[in-house]
Amino acid sequence: MPKSVLLTGAGGRVGEAILGELAETYDWRLLDREPLTGDYLGKSVVADITDEAAVGQAMEGIDAVIHLAGDPRPEAPWDSVLRNNIDGTQTVFETAVDAGVDSVVFASSNHAVGAYETEARTPELFRAHDGFRLDGTELPRPGNLYGVSKAAGETLGRYYHDEHDLSVCCVRIGNLTKGHPPIDYERGQAMWLSYRDCAHLFERTIEADYGYEIVYGISDNDRKYYSIDRAREALGYEPQDNSAAHD
């Protein structure tokens, strides 16, 4: 029997990449505060992620959660990230534990570690010859309040794993762009995540056994300054794309 997976923020870009490849792989329940359009209407729940009762109901009978819903803007103001990203994520973890869900996958971000891109390191950091790597064991170092909210989500995940034995995987997603890497944007090329690698990575987060993980979600780009070794080791991630192939 396919696993039952709750996908929050299903109507967005990351949701599109995941469902584009994996629509038939799982028994999906799709949650978004906006009504979804397309073929998924029968399985959708319209609710705000901060609505504990509605999210709790959406968790019933669910094996795994992929939690994408939130404010994705790097320039988002505090009131928005506090409500949508921090309160909303705490609601997801708490209701997942109450419902006996096995695992929660949290959409973290490159912006949780954006301040490692110091003036001294850039732009060399974005180039293939540069050997600097972040591997997920470093402390968060956000460059904006949105990044702070993602670091908070990772810490909430750590707590719910340690205290409630929930399996938690935080994916520090790079730059998801459809079809090709961002053009004339070295940073974006270094952290490009193709749609098919995105779907494959999230499939691995559903299939693999783990306790608590932080991994980087990028394709196998020559320019990378995020290591994908942990995603390979812990999840069996095998990306197929590389932004250098589009130069």
Ligand SMILES: NC(=O)C1=CN([C@@H]2O[C@H](COP(=O)(O)OP(=O)(O)OC[C@H]3O[C@@H](n4cnc5c(N)ncnc54)[C@H](O)[C@@H]3O)[C@@H](O)[C@H]2O)C=CC1
């Ligand atoms: N697209 C990218 O390159 C990256 C995305 N991420 C993260 O991945 C997640 C998804 O991002 P995208 O799909 O690009 O964003 P998006 O804006 O395209 O989709 C987000 C979806 O979440 C829903 N949503 C927002 N707040 C909600 C709430 N309070 N309750 C219920 N639904 C809510 C929106 O209606 C939307 O459909 C976000 O958490 C974002 O921070 C992280 C790094 C990079």
Ligand SMILES: O=C1O[C@H](COP(=O)(O)O)[C@@H](O)[C@H](O)[C@H]1O
């Ligand atoms: O977390 C996110 O990161 C990507 C890449 O960041 P950018 O500052 O280089 O654009 C961003 O596109 C996405 O909207 C955001 O959620």
